[in-house]
Amino acid sequence: MDPMYSLQDVIRCDLCETPVPPKHCAICHIHLCEVCVGKHLSDESKDHYIVPFKLRGITPKCPNHSTEVCTQLCTTCNIPVCPLCVASSEHEEHKKKDVLTLFETKRELILKNLQDLEKNIYPKYQKAATNIPVQRADVNKRSQKLTTALDKQGEALHTEIDTIIQGMKSDIDDMDAKHIAAIDQQEDAINHTITKITQVILDLKRLLERLQDKLDTSDVCLVYEYTSRTDAFRNLPAHFQVTLPTFTPQEINREQIHQQIGSLSELAITFLLDEPRILTNIQTEYEGLFSVSCSIDSELWTCGNENNILRLYNLQGELLRSIRTQSGNVPWDIALTRSENLVYTDPDDKSINQVSGTQTRALVKLRGWRPLRLCITSSGDLLVIMGSDDKEQTKVVRYSGSTEKQSIQWDDQGNPLYTPGYPKYLSENRNLDICVADFLAGTVVVVNAAGKLRFRYTGPPSTPQELFRPFGITTDSLGNILTADWDNHCIHIIDQDGNFRRYIYNCDLQKPQGLCVDSRDNLFVTEYLNGKVKKIQYYK
Numbered sequence: 001m002d003p004m005y006s007l008q009d010v011i012r013c014d015l016c017e018t019p020v021p022p023k024h025c026a027i028c029h030i031h032l033c034e035v036c037v038g039k040h041l042s043d044e045s046k047d048h049y050i051v052p053f054k055l056r057g058i059t060p061k062c063p064n065h066s067t068e069v070c071t072q073l074c075t076t077c078n079i080p081v082c083p084l085c086v087a088s089s090e091h092e093e094h095k096k097k098d099v100l101t102l103f104e105t106k107r108e109l110i111l112k113n114l115q116d117l118e119k120n121i122y123p124k125y126q127k128a129a130t131n132i133p134v135q136r137a138d139v140n141k142r143s144q145k146l147t148t149a150l151d152k153q154g155e156a157l158h159t160e161i162d163t164i165i166q167g168m169k170s171d172i173d174d175m176d177a178k179h180i181a182a183i184d185q186q187e188d189a190i191n192h193t194i195t196k197i198t199q200v201i202l203d204l205k206r207l208l209e210r211l212q213d214k215l216d217t218s219d220v221c222l223v224y225e226y227t228s229r230t231d232a233f234r235n236l237p238a239h240f241q242v243t244l245p246t247f248t249p250q251e252i253n254r255e256q257i258h259q260q261i262g263s264l265s266e267l268a269i270t271f272l273l274d275e276p277r278i279l280t281n282i283q284t285e286y287e288g289l290f291s292v293s294c295s296i297d298s299e300l301w302t303c304g305n306e307n308n309i310l311r312l313y314n315l316q317g318e319l320l321r322s323i324r325t326q327s328g329n330v331p332w333d334i335a336l337t338r339s340e341n342l343v344y345t346d347p348d349d350k351s352i353n354q355v356s357g358t359q360t361r362a363l364v365k366l367r368g369w370r371p372l373r374l375c376i377t378s379s380g381d382l383l384v385i386m387g388s389d390d391k392e393q394t395k396v397v398r399y400s401g402s403t404e405k406q407s408i409q410w411d412d413q414g415n416p417l418y419t420p421g422y423p424k425y426l427s428e429n430r431n432l433d434i435c436v437a438d439f440l441a442g443t444v445v446v447v448n449a450a451g452k453l454r455f456r457y458t459g460p461p462s463t464p465q466e467l468f469r470p471f472g473i474t475t476d477s478l479g480n481i482l483t484a485d486w487d488n489h490c491i492h493i494i495d496q497d498g499n500f501r502r503y504i505y506n507c508d509l510q511k512p513q514g515l516c517v518d519s520r521d522n523l524f525v526t527e528y529l530n531g532k533v534k535k536i537q538y539y540k
Helices: 034-041 083-087 099-212 217-225 254-261
Strands: 023-025 030-032 050-052 072-074 079-081 096-098 240-243 247-249 262-264 268-283 289-295 299-304 309-314 319-324 334-336 342-346 351-356 359-365 369-376 382-388 394-400 403-408 424-428 434-438 443-447 453-457 470-475 481-485 490-494 500-504 512-517 523-527 532-539
Touching (some): 099 247, 289 334, 289 532, 434 470
Antiparallel strands (some): 299 309, 309 319, 382 394, 523 532
């Protein structure tokens, strides 16, 4: 029990004997009730520093001036300082903070970090750790399936192919070993970090317990020296994605046994970088930058909102070419066809246009609808998300050339898939899913190639982030979906089934909007307000 509340020895105000005084003068070392605080401060013959009673002892003795206590912290030197130190030339130009304010701020940070570690970060690692045996079991199941297929083909070829079959089995074993090694590496990293997190949680709990009792100088110093490590644990380490091997049998041809057996694809294990990094930072001439589209991996087409010009830049930021829209209106989005022709939307003109060389022609002219964003599919089709003139409806339309092939607007219950309104982007995934970032709904809507709803992504299940506002969207060669989170200045990466994988939030992104990836899965991000394009590497 706090001695302040002990029935045997009740602490009283040193001026009026009021029991249980809530305040304490750290300089005069006397306890004060609320009424006597003003009276005590009226004595201007010496300095005073009033703190809550429970924080008595928060002001350490000054090591340089034995009669003074430290009421401020020099944030430049990161040491407590007394009034005489503050007035000295040594700290004259340095920044200082009130120790009570700083102490409360640090304590709140400790509590917040403890809650974040216990409620968000630690459970995520626990879940990842429990998934390791499942991954190992899946490796065995898949390899057994491959082995069975090889055995069946081997029986058909009898003794002529035994040597080749055994060689291919050996390849499977080697790939399994690599896969297991990658899983082991992930498990080691996860368990190692869990140990660290557990220790940090214990340390923070012990520190907070000590802060409940009477403080001494060592406790105060621990609080001042405390530095948060929570962000270092936020992303799971050693994250990887596996492209599993497959077996492709061939019809038996005794003259070409080796070629006829078939082949195993390579095992591909790709790790996400723990810290994605900026490879290139390109400053464009736009004051509001919408979209970016890669051209031959070394050039970028861009469009923005301050004029009717589409611009082509190289990775050194040099302007290579400028094109004006045919109507003189602002283009909203751009894409490149297989033959590297530029396609752009013109909502005000209700048209979709293609630039070939120096010629621009309208591919599609609409009535009652405005084309907003677009993308080119793997088959060469054009996908366009468009809104009605009255802003009451939104749909995705597929074109082959200028011919409409498909319209996607409603789910199986007849409800709209997409909210009304214009801020939306779309992309086709490698599995032919159509992914739409719906800014107003705070949702990524994914349908299959037939237009059937597969899932909606509204952000990870447990996240400290604020309201999810997806803007630009793209997909990479492994089928991951990347979407720009406008309000939180980061990129969400989810797999093709809608499972959250990680954030890209360390690249100082400011209002990210348009996204695209090149053939090496480097990510290009447009920053709307400052007109920059950042090239980011997020795979090893």
